Amino acid sequence: MSEYSQNLRASYEAVRGTYQQFTERNEALLRDILTEGGDFYAIEARTKDLDSFEAKVDLPEKEQKYKDIAEVTDLSGLRIICYLDEDATRVCMRLAELYDIDHDHSVNKNEQLDPDQFGYRSRHFVVRFPPARAALMENERFAGLRAEIQVRTILQHAWAAIDWKLRYKNSAEVPQHLRRRVFRVSALLELADDEFSSLSASVASLREEYERKVDAGDLSIAIDRESVDIFLEKDADLEALVTLAKEVGYAIAPNHPNARDPYGGVISTASRAGMTTIDEVRGKIADVITRKDQRLGQVVDAWKAPDRPPRLVMSKAGLARLAIVLSVETSQAIALIGELPFGQKLQDALLQVLLQRE
CATH class of the missing domain: 3.30.460.10 (Beta Polymerase, domain 2)
Known part of the structure; x- marks a missing residue:
C-alpha cells in the first residue's frame, strides 16, 4: 500500500x-x-x-x-x-x-x-x-x-x-x-x-390482431393467454355476467399482482371441456346469463360461513371458469373440478350445489 x-x-x-x-x-x-x-x-x-x-x-x-x-x-x-x-x-x-x-x-x-x-x-x-x-x-x-x-x-x-x-x-x-x-x-x-425481443414484438402484434377481431365481434380466435386477457377486458357478455354475479353476492377483484398464471384455470378448464375458441367460451357465459342460472347464487349461499367475508371474492377469470363449469352437464362439471380444483372452500360449495341437482 x-x-x-x-x-x-x-x-x-x-x-x-x-x-x-x-x-x-x-x-x-x-x-x-x-x-x-x-x-x-x-x-x-x-x-x-x-x-x-x-x-x-x-x-x-x-x-x-x-x-x-x-x-x-x-x-x-x-x-x-x-x-x-x-x-x-x-x-x-x-x-x-x-x-x-x-x-x-x-x-x-x-x-x-x-x-x-x-x-x-x-x-x-x-x-x-x-x-x-x-x-x-x-x-x-x-x-x-x-x-x-x-x-x-x-x-x-x-x-x-x-x-x-x-x-x-x-x-x-x-x-x-x-x-x-x-x-x-x-x-x-x-x-x-435478440430472440426474446423478437418474441415480445410478435406477442404485441398478436394482441393487436386479437383486439381488432374482438372489437369487430369476431371471437373465432384460439384460446390462449393473450386472447383470454383481451376477452376478459372487452367482452359485453362477460360484463353482463359480472353484473349478475355482483347481484347474487360476488365481489369481482383484479388479478393478484403476484399471480404467476392468472388465466391458467380458465384456459385449462375450457380445454378440458373441449373448447378451442374464445367464441365457445362466450357461448357458455351467455348461456348462464340467459338462464339466469340460480346456481350462481347458490354457490355463494353454500360457501357462506360466520368466519368468512360477506361476499365471495373472485376475479373475472375465475368467474368465467365458474360459468364454464355451470354450463356443462353435471357429470362433466364434477370431472372438471376434480381435475382442476378451485380453492377448497369454494370447491366444497360448488360440489354441494352440483350434487343437489342430481
Missing part, C-alpha cells in the same frame, strides 16, 4: 457515510420512478467499501491518477437489470431525464465490441443530480456527488457473472481454448436476447 492510496483512503473514509446515503437515495428514486413502467427485473446497489477502494487506487495503472476522491466515479454504484433490450433502452432514456450524465466517463460496452467479438455487454452511466433536484433539501448534501449506474438485460447479467468468475477470479489466466468456449456461450446469450 502506497502513501498515495492510504491518503486517499483516509479522505474516502471521512465521507463514505454520505456516499452510502447517496446510494440509498438513488436506489429509492430509481425504484419509485421505474416500477410503474415494469421495465426492470432487479436493482442492485452498493457503496464501495474501504478495502476495495484502496485496492483500486493502489493499482499500478492508477498511481497518481486521482488528485481527489471526487474524481473516482464509481464510489456509489447501482445496477438496473432489465428483462429485454428494449426495456434497457427505455430505462436509459429515463436516466437521461432524471440525471445530468457525464458523457466523458459514460460508456456503452455494446458499442466497444467489434462485429466478430463476443463479450461483456452493458451500458454504464456516470451521473449526478441536476441542479433542480440537487437543490431539494433532502438532496443538498449530495450536490456534486457522482454515481455509476449500469443498465443491462438479464442475459447480459448472466454473461457478466460467468465472465467475472472465469476470467477475473482465477489467479491464472483461462486457457485460450476454454475462453473461446465461454465466448460461444456469450454469443448464444446475445442471440437469445
Whole structure:
C-alpha cells in the first residue's frame, strides 16, 4: 500500500457515510420512478467499501491518477437489470431525464465490441443530480456527488457473472481454448436476447390482431393467454355476467399482482371441456346469463360461513371458469373440478350445489 492510496483512503473514509446515503437515495428514486413502467427485473446497489477502494487506487495503472476522491466515479454504484433490450433502452432514456450524465466517463460496452467479438455487454452511466433536484433539501448534501449506474438485460447479467468468475477470479489466466468456449456461450446469450425481443414484438402484434377481431365481434380466435386477457377486458357478455354475479353476492377483484398464471384455470378448464375458441367460451357465459342460472347464487349461499367475508371474492377469470363449469352437464362439471380444483372452500360449495341437482 502506497502513501498515495492510504491518503486517499483516509479522505474516502471521512465521507463514505454520505456516499452510502447517496446510494440509498438513488436506489429509492430509481425504484419509485421505474416500477410503474415494469421495465426492470432487479436493482442492485452498493457503496464501495474501504478495502476495495484502496485496492483500486493502489493499482499500478492508477498511481497518481486521482488528485481527489471526487474524481473516482464509481464510489456509489447501482445496477438496473432489465428483462429485454428494449426495456434497457427505455430505462436509459429515463436516466437521461432524471440525471445530468457525464458523457466523458459514460460508456456503452455494446458499442466497444467489434462485429466478430463476443463479450461483456452493458451500458454504464456516470451521473449526478441536476441542479433542480440537487437543490431539494433532502438532496443538498449530495450536490456534486457522482454515481455509476449500469443498465443491462438479464442475459447480459448472466454473461457478466460467468465472465467475472472465469476470467477475473482465477489467479491464472483461462486457457485460450476454454475462453473461446465461454465466448460461444456469450454469443448464444446475445442471440437469445435478440430472440426474446423478437418474441415480445410478435406477442404485441398478436394482441393487436386479437383486439381488432374482438372489437369487430369476431371471437373465432384460439384460446390462449393473450386472447383470454383481451376477452376478459372487452367482452359485453362477460360484463353482463359480472353484473349478475355482483347481484347474487360476488365481489369481482383484479388479478393478484403476484399471480404467476392468472388465466391458467380458465384456459385449462375450457380445454378440458373441449373448447378451442374464445367464441365457445362466450357461448357458455351467455348461456348462464340467459338462464339466469340460480346456481350462481347458490354457490355463494353454500360457501357462506360466520368466519368468512360477506361476499365471495373472485376475479373475472375465475368467474368465467365458474360459468364454464355451470354450463356443462353435471357429470362433466364434477370431472372438471376434480381435475382442476378451485380453492377448497369454494370447491366444497360448488360440489354441494352440483350434487343437489342430481
